[in-house]
Amino acid sequence: MSRPELIAPPEIYYGDIEATKYTKNTRNQQIQADMTYRALELLNLPPDEPAFLLDIGCGSGLSGEILDEEGYIWAGVDIAPSMLEVALEREVEGDLFLQDIGQGFGFRPGSFDGAISISVLQWLLNAETSHPTSSPPHRLARFFTTLHSSLRNPSRAVFQFYPSSDDQIQLITSIAQKAGFGGGIVVDYPNSKKAKKVFLCLYVGGGGGSQQLPEGLDGEEVEEGGNARFERRREREKSKNGKRKSVKAKDWILKKKELYRKRGKDGVPNDSKFTGRKRRPVF
Amino acid sequence: MVRLITHNLLACHVKGCTSNNFPLEFKDVQVVLRESEFNPDFLRGFIPKIEWTALVGAARELGDTSLPDQPPEMLDDDFLKTLHHVLLEIHVEEGIMICPNCKHNYAISNGIPNMLLAEHEIG
Numbered sequence: 001m002s003r004p005e006l007i008a009p010p011e012i013y014y015g016d017i018e019a020t021k022y023t024k025n026t027r028n029q030q031i032q033a034d035m036t037y038r039a040l041e042l043l044n045l046p047p048d049e050p051a052f053l054l055d056i057g058c059g060s061g062l063s064g065e066i067l068d069e070e071g072y073i074w075a076g077v078d079i080a081p082s083m084l085e086v087a088l089e090r091e092v093e094g095d096l097f098l099q100d101i102g103q104g105f106g107f108r109p110g111s112f113d114g115a116i117s118i119s120v121l122q123w124l125l126n127a128e129t130s131h132p133t134s135s136p137p138h139r140l141a142r143f144f145t146t147l148h149s150s151l152r153n154p155s156r157a158v159f160q161f162y163p164s165s166d167d168q169i170q171l172i173t174s175i176a177q178k179a180g181f182g183g184g185i186v187v188d189y190p191n192s193k194k195a196k197k198v199f200l201c202l203y204v205g206g207g208g209g210s211q212q213l214p215e216g217l218d219g220e221e222v223e224e225g226g227n228a229r230f231e232r233r234r235e236r237e238k239s240k241n242g243k244r245k246s247v248k249a250k251d252w253i254l255k256k257k258e259l260y261r262k263r264g265k266d267g268v269p270n271d272s273k274f275t276g277r278k279r280r281p282v283f
Numbered sequence: 284m285v286r287l288i289t290h291n292l293l294a295c296h297v298k299g300c301t302s303n304n305f306p307l308e309f310k311d312v313q314v315v316l317r318e319s320e321f322n323p324d325f326l327r328g329f330i331p332k333i334e335w336t337a338l339v340g341a342a343r344e345l346g347d348t349s350l351p352d353q354p355p356e357m358l359d360d361d362f363l364k365t366l367h368h369v370l371l372e373i374h375v376e377e378g379i380m381i382c383p384n385c386k387h388n389y390a391i392s393n394g395i396p397n398m399l400l401a402e403h404e405i406g
Binding site: 048049050051052071073075077079081084085088093095096097098099100103104105106107108110111129131133134142146150 | 285294305324332371397402
């Protein structure tokens, strides 16, 4: 699993190139959309009141677009200027802020009816400088306390994130609780390597434990489950012949060579009766 | 896209700047009007959150004087439409927002305010 948060701070990692790449990648779009819908589901807003939401780490507006579609009014914050630029080009409806969430928010108390954040929290777990205000616990504490005060009572905040260890989950939840939030972690598809998603569901108010933590989704993922594409077919073929057929058999090699010739690549070997045959040890 | 709806929620978050830090004052602003969909239910739900004097003040700073000094008792459609226009259709594209207390400048460029703080300002 690649961990971009270990490579560079977000405002540098998501430069112009990475920002466009990230936004144009259809697989990314799909994953982000799915997670946004799931986050909204966990947010459990009353259905007939249009709400005012905060999108924390809105990036290029992949999640914001869905908020637009669902009829929410929203404001988004992100630290990467290039991502925000892409969001402007995509003409999302929400107000955008260039803001470091680890520095805290300045919103008035009770401003928002809820908050969502898709794949962001893990970025707060790395220290950029040795200054005391850039230590992860300090930044998380500042983030959660200011967020807590800017949310309405009662309301919820849902964060999807990629923790790399249980310690990180522990750290985040304990700081959130100190900031006054209730709630905890919901894990979707805990037994799947790929589809596993960790959500942090936090509650503001709600009268002490009256709000039940929602169940994580479980069972077989419909698409994109634990299995790779065509895995079952591969298994079936394997059991039929006893031995798996080599992928790079003669016809595959011929096809590839044909393709290279068509593209005008130099030095493609000629076809012969030896093409694709194994060199025996006698040789 | 700083609209007055978010400006009305935005206070200064510099370290130690806790009183008189709202509303941020506009300076050197360029305003663009963009139409958006009228949503009366949302506005009705949002009115209790509005800091009315700040909203009226900010709207007048931007040259819109259509709002009354006090929010009316009756929320008729005409009033909601004016409110909709002020809250959601006036976009500040360029300019500066200044904290009335600590004088921190939040620059707005291309519609995006820069809320980043320097190291000594982080609370």
